[in-house]
Amino acid sequence: MGDTIANPINRRSMLAGSLVLGSATLALPRMVFARTAGSRNLLFMLLRGAADGLAMLAPVGDPGFAALRERTLPDYTAARRAQGFFAIHPALDQVGAAYERGEAVFVHAAATAYRERSHFDGQNLLETGGTQPYGLKDGWLNRLVTLAGEAHGAPPRALAIAPTMPLALRGSAPASSYAPSALPQASGDFMDRVARLYAGDGQLCALWAQAMETRAMAEGSDAGNLRDAKTAGELAASLMREEEGARIAMIELGGWDSHANQPVQFARSARQLDALLGAYRAAMGSAWDRTLVLVATEFGRTARFNGTNGTDHGTAGAAIAMGGAVAGRRVIADWPGLGERALHEGRDLAATTALESMLAGAAAEHFALDPKTAMARLFPGRIAAPLAGIVRG
Numbered sequence: 001m002g003d004t005i006a007n008p009i010n011r012r013s014m015l016a017g018s019l020v021l022g023s024a025t026l027a028l029p030r031m032v033f034a035r036t037a038g039s040r041n042l043l044f045m046l047l048r049g050a051a052d053g054l055a056m057l058a059p060v061g062d063p064g065f066a067a068l069r070e071r072t073l074p075d076y077t078a079a080r081r082a083q084g085f086f087a088i089h090p091a092l093d094q095v096g097a098a099y100e101r102g103e104a105v106f107v108h109a110a111a112t113a114y115r116e117r118s119h120f121d122g123q124n125l126l127e128t129g130g131t132q133p134y135g136l137k138d139g140w141l142n143r144l145v146t147l148a149g150e151a152h153g154a155p156p157r158a159l160a161i162a163p164t165m166p167l168a169l170r171g172s173a174p175a176s177s178y179a180p181s182a183l184p185q186a187s188g189d190f191m192d193r194v195a196r197l198y199a200g201d202g203q204l205c206a207l208w209a210q211a212m213e214t215r216a217m218a219e220g221s222d223a224g225n226l227r228d229a230k231t232a233g234e235l236a237a238s239l240m241r242e243e244e245g246a247r248i249a250m251i252e253l254g255g256w257d258s259h260a261n262q263p264v265q266f267a268r269s270a271r272q273l274d275a276l277l278g279a280y281r282a283a284m285g286s287a288w289d290r291t292l293v294l295v296a297t298e299f300g301r302t303a304r305f306n307g308t309n310g311t312d313h314g315t316a317g318a319a320i321a322m323g324g325a326v327a328g329r330r331v332i333a334d335w336p337g338l339g340e341r342a343l344h345e346g347r348d349l350a351a352t353t354a355l356e357s358m359l360a361g362a363a364a365e366h367f368a369l370d371p372k373t374a375m376a377r378l379f380p381g382r383i384a385a386p387l388a389g390i391v392r393g
Contacts, residue, residue: 039243039287039290040247040290040291040292040325040366040367041240041241041246041247041248041249041284041287041290041291041292042144042247042248042249042291042292042293042294042363042366042367043236043240043249043250043251043280043291043292043293043294044141044168044248044249044250044251044293044294044296045250045251045252045253045273045276045277045293045294045295045296046123046126046127046166046168046250046251046252046253046296046297047253047254047256047269047273047295047296047297048119048123048252048253048254048255048256048297048298049119049254049255049256049257049258049297049298050119050122050256050257050297050298050299050300050301050313050314050317051256051266051269051297051300051301051317051318052256052258052262052266052300052301052311052314052317053108053109053110053297053300053301053316053317053318053319053349054068054069054300054301054303054317054318054349055072055089055262055266055270055301056088056089056092056106056270056317056318056320057082057086057087057088057089057106057108057318057331058072058075058076058079058086058087058088058089059085059086059108059335059338060073060076060085060086060087061084061085061086062085062335062337062338064337064338064339064342065338068303068304068305068338069303069305071263071305071309072262072263072305075089075090075263075267076089076090078090079096080096080097080099080100082099082106082331083330083331085331085335086106086108086331088106089266089267089270090267091266091267091268091270091271091274092270092273092274093274093278094274094275094277094278094281095273095274095277095320095322098277098281098322098328099328099329100329101328101329102326102327102328102329103322103323103324103326103328104320104321104322104326104328104329105320105321105322105326105327105328105329105330105331105332105390106318106319106320106330106331106332106333107318107319107320107321107331107332107333107353107355107358107387108316108317108318108331108332108333108335108353109316109333109334109335109336109349109350109351109352109353110316110317110318110319110333110351110352110353110354110355110358111299111300111315111316111317111351111353111354111355112125112126112298112299112354112355112356113125113130113131113132113354113356113382114126114133114298114299115315117299117312117313117314117315118133118313119257119298119313120133121133121134122298122299123167123298124167125298126168126296126297126298126355127139127140127141127166127167127168128140128167128168129143129356129378129379129380129382130379130380130381131380131381131382136380137170137171138170138171138172139166139167139168139169139170139171140168140356140359140378140379141158141168141169141248141250142158142168142169142170142171142172142173142175143171143173143377143378144248144363144367144374144378145158145171145173145174145175145248146171146172146173147367147369147373147374147377147378148247148248148367148369149173151367151368151369152367152368155173155174156246156247156248156367157174157244157245157246157247157248158173158174158175158176158246158247158248158249159175159176159177159178159239159240159246159248159249159250160175160176160177160178160249160250160251161177161178161179161232161235161236161239161249161250161251162177162179162250162251162252163177163179164177165177166250166252168250169250178239229253229271229272229273229275229276229279230275230276230278230279231279232251232276232279233275233276233277233278233279233280233281233283234279234280234283236249236251236276236280237279237280237282237283237284237285237287238283240284240287240291241283241284241285241287251276253269253272253273253276255268255269255272256269256297258301258310258311259306259308259310259311259312260308260309260310261308261309261310262305262309262310262311263309265310273295277293277295277322280293288323288324289324289325290324290325291323291324291325292321292322292323292325292326292362292363292366292391293320293321293322293323294319294320294321294358294359294362294363295319295320295321295322296319296355296358296359297317297319299313299314299315299316299317300314300315300316300317300318300348300349301313301314301317301348302314302347302348303338303343303347303348303349304347314344314347314348314349315344315345315348315349315350315351316336316344316348316349316350316351316352317349319355319358321358321362321390321391325366325391325392326390326391326392327389327390327391327392332353332358332387332390333352333353334352334353335352336349336350336352353387354382354384356375356378356379356382356384357375357382357384357385357386357387358387358390359378359379360374360375360378360379360386360387361374361375361386361387361388361390362387362390362391363378364386365388365389365390365391365393366391371386371388372386374386
């Protein structure tokens with residue numbers, strides 16, 4: 001599919017052919033519900049710290065961008081273009097290549113229901129899927145495990161690649177977490193003793209067996225340092241690509257709070273994200289064709305730079321859907337513009353698309369779920385239609 005280039009001045013017609021509105025009037029295409037969840041993989045990546053969507057996918061075709069971001073414009077002179085109007089940050093080289101192969105979609109000017117600027121509250125709302133911070137105790141990803149299990153007969157295996165369970169995966173559905181340890185490997189004799197100790201307890205025995213399966217799958221990766229992005233991507237693939245692996249997984253990537261020296265800080269974080277996703281794609285092998293990666297952050301950043309060459313907490317930002325299952329090479333946006341009157345509260349990119357609608361719509365298509373049910377169950381109380389067409393039918 002080639003890029004669609006349209007008039008960037010008219011925000012309603014700019015992305016004709018790939019424009020999706022986060023409204024209740026969104027038309028949904030026919031879906032094939034015969035697909036099972038058994039071989040489909042979903043990796044959710046949470047960028048903690050509020051990644052700047054205007055840097056990730058720069059609207060270089062908007063005349064207001066140059067005035068607001070003059071200090072960052074040279075970064076995009078040779079960058080890959082998306083829809084002609086946007087430029088993909090140069091540090092996202094492998095993401096950009098995936099876009100050109102038709103394996104990535106960007107969703108821009110997107111935000112959750114949250115309109116304040118607290119990292120803690122924003123992340124809580126994004127992970128729980130509610131409309132008010134701390135209104136829900138379980139996570140939307142955990143509810144997806146339940147929903148997929150109801151639809152397909154058994155809940156898919158869920159795994160957080162993190163030292164502790166993130167809120168998005170907490171809840172009544174079964175989920176586990178895994179992170180490599182810097183401690184010396186336990187001896188085989190010790191492991192055998194623990195297995196015998198747990199053998200008489202049905203619950204502990206089952207948990208131990210699951211932990212040993214996860215450990216065995218991870219042994220093929222150099223997982224000694226999870227902070228290394230490439231290693232993290234390879235580890236995630238090793239835990240998901242096999243038939244007995246996790247079907248739903250989550251990774252958290254911090255370092256996106258760019259209050260000062262943003263051009264350098266954002267590029268560093270973006271390279272880590274790019275290396276992780278590139279390594280994950282390569283290590284998934286043939287399973288990549290059945291894989292969806294969703295990348296989101298709690299909110300965007302201010303349209304203007306501050307006095308320390310950085311940006312502060314904002315509102316709308318950008319998200320990415322990537323994978324062999326994605327109907328890519330598109331930007332989904334109802335672009336609000338960057339003129340003074342178009343900015344939210346005179347400082348932020350205005351939100352025109354519900355981020356929850358992108359997450360719910362993509363997950364529903366990927367796991368062959370009813371999209372309206374997915375929206376209602378995963379993000380209760382959010383009045384928005386799920387975005388359609390992110391995943392190939």
